[in-house]
Amino acid sequence: MLLALLIPAPLLLPAIASSQEAPAPQAPEEGLVVQSSEDLKLALEAPAKEGPWTLQDAVGAPDWFEVSGQFRARFESLSERFKSIQDDGSGQIFVLRTLLAMTLKDEFLSLTTELEDSRAYGYPDDELLSTGQVNAVELLQAYVAANFTDTFTGDDEMRVKVGRQTMDMGSRRFVARNRYRNTINTFLGANARWESKAGSAVEAFFTHPTVRLPGTGDQAALRSNEIQFDKEYAENKFWGLFGSHEEVVENVNAELYYYGLDRADVFNLAVADRELHTFGSRWYRPTAAGEPFWEIEYAYQFGQSRTNKSATEDLDHSAYLLHVSGGYMFDHSSQLKVEGLFDIATGDSNPDDGRNNRFDSLFGVPRFEFGPTGIFRSFTRANIISPGLRLTGKVAGDWQVQLTQRPYYLESKTDSWTTTGFRDPDGLSGRHVADVTELRVRKPLLDGGARFEVGSAYLAMKEFAENLGDGNDSLYTYVQLAFRF
Numbered sequence: 001m002l003l004a005l006l007i008p009a010p011l012l013l014p015a016i017a018s019s020q021e022a023p024a025p026q027a028p029e030e031g032l033v034v035q036s037s038e039d040l041k042l043a044l045e046a047p048a049k050e051g052p053w054t055l056q057d058a059v060g061a062p063d064w065f066e067v068s069g070q071f072r073a074r075f076e077s078l079s080e081r082f083k084s085i086q087d088d089g090s091g092q093i094f095v096l097r098t099l100l101a102m103t104l105k106d107e108f109l110s111l112t113t114e115l116e117d118s119r120a121y122g123y124p125d126d127e128l129l130s131t132g133q134v135n136a137v138e139l140l141q142a143y144v145a146a147n148f149t150d151t152f153t154g155d156d157e158m159r160v161k162v163g164r165q166t167m168d169m170g171s172r173r174f175v176a177r178n179r180y181r182n183t184i185n186t187f188l189g190a191n192a193r194w195e196s197k198a199g200s201a202v203e204a205f206f207t208h209p210t211v212r213l214p215g216t217g218d219q220a221a222l223r224s225n226e227i228q229f230d231k232e233y234a235e236n237k238f239w240g241l242f243g244s245h246e247e248v249v250e251n252v253n254a255e256l257y258y259y260g261l262d263r264a265d266v267f268n269l270a271v272a273d274r275e276l277h278t279f280g281s282r283w284y285r286p287t288a289a290g291e292p293f294w295e296i297e298y299a300y301q302f303g304q305s306r307t308n309k310s311a312t313e314d315l316d317h318s319a320y321l322l323h324v325s326g327g328y329m330f331d332h333s334s335q336l337k338v339e340g341l342f343d344i345a346t347g348d349s350n351p352d353d354g355r356n357n358r359f360d361s362l363f364g365v366p367r368f369e370f371g372p373t374g375i376f377r378s379f380t381r382a383n384i385i386s387p388g389l390r391l392t393g394k395v396a397g398d399w400q401v402q403l404t405q406r407p408y409y410l411e412s413k414t415d416s417w418t419t420t421g422f423r424d425p426d427g428l429s430g431r432h433v434a435d436v437t438e439l440r441v442r443k444p445l446l447d448g449g450a451r452f453e454v455g456s457a458y459l460a461m462k463e464f465a466e467n468l469g470d471g472n473d474s475l476y477t478y479v480q481l482a483f484r485f
Helices: 002-006 013-021 037-044 219-223 463-468
Strands: 065-078 091-105 109-121 135-149 156-165 187-196 200-211 237-249 252-263 274-285 291-305 315-329 337-345 384-395 399-409 432-445 450-461 474-484
Antiparallel strands (some): 065 091, 091 109, 135 156, 156 187, 200 237, 237 252, 252 274, 274 291, 384 399, 399 432
16 A cells, blocks of 8 residues: 555656646635636636645645655766775666655644655665665654643643654754655654744654664665565664753854663664763854854763674763854855854774774764765764865856865774774874865756755865775765655
8 A cells, every 4th residue: 555655656747847837727715706607717717826736736635634745866976986895996876765745634633644765776786785775665754743732831832743753853963854865764752842932942752763674684675675664673762852942142042952872783683782872052043144153062972882783892982072163144146155164073082992982973964064975975973073164155046056175084093984994993094084075056946846956076085095995086976856746
């Protein structure tokens, strides 16, 4: 039944395009009194309402039912596979993702389901495909939600969700619904969010992270996009408390949070066991035309962890992350934004001291700061020091262009370049890993119902990578088209 619901989504694309060329006659608006056949004719011949084509409008869904989705196709190419587990040479992949969400609702209760179908084609046979690219026909979300008003004060709202669900919190550095990656993290549990009209919000959750299947160890199943339903395990737990307040001082918002994670090997899936506690705070001034903006986020992490999947020794864990950025957005039609960036995430300072200092970014996403993921994914929030400069703006109407330049250094010379496995335990190979130059261009299409995106990232190898790898630079490019319906 799930497959039958998902397969028609790509077939809707011709309808999306044709609906823009020749809008279908619209039924009379609710409340319009039709007194004659001429009135009916005029109503049916009225211009279609502005905005993109939607499945909600196409099926004439009632107010108590919502339906929407997305279809996305992306081609990725990498000129030089630079990671230590990979052979030399280029690599390409073509990935598809279809989402279909449905909600039944009334004033108090709602029931939401969302289906995901993520597939990959054309990956080199000598390369490991992962669950970051493939998760065919899966129930991404299935939860019941209850809405409350005037819970603690006369003007507050609270929403409680129970079931399988995705989550986005704060800066998205620790908890996020994946956007660029072809598959999406989801969790089984309970989530409650309270908001006041004064700008305060508190969110608490207790969940079991969902394990995507088939696992990376089953390459045959992944390459054939085999359907295996994901699972949750009681041994794996993720919980937290997140609070925010707007206008703590003029034009400055603040967030405080705590996240707990307990992960261990389950079934036949090995992970780096860890029990971590992360406390942090974020302060920021939002972007506004003709105004400066800035952001500061700090998080400290402690507990116990193991350095990799095969390790058996629990180490004392102590690590931190710091992000600082700031810039200016010009009051101009180009919306030109100039931004300076700085990130530091600790690495393990000594492989033999019985401690682990490598930061763990939990379920956050690196895309918006460190460039494309997919088959590129050059850096993440572990053992890095990285300043940077970013320019963003619109050119030739609604074409959005973003250019980012960032050098990357190891925070600890004795720890690894974590996305590759390259490591010099003696710390004699240098600290400067590589420089990354990224260009991204986006353009909305079909009245906002679709978006075209093309981008590239050039990885220029430096001292550390040249000493431990082959030293060859790598160029990543992608072309992507996404439709919302």
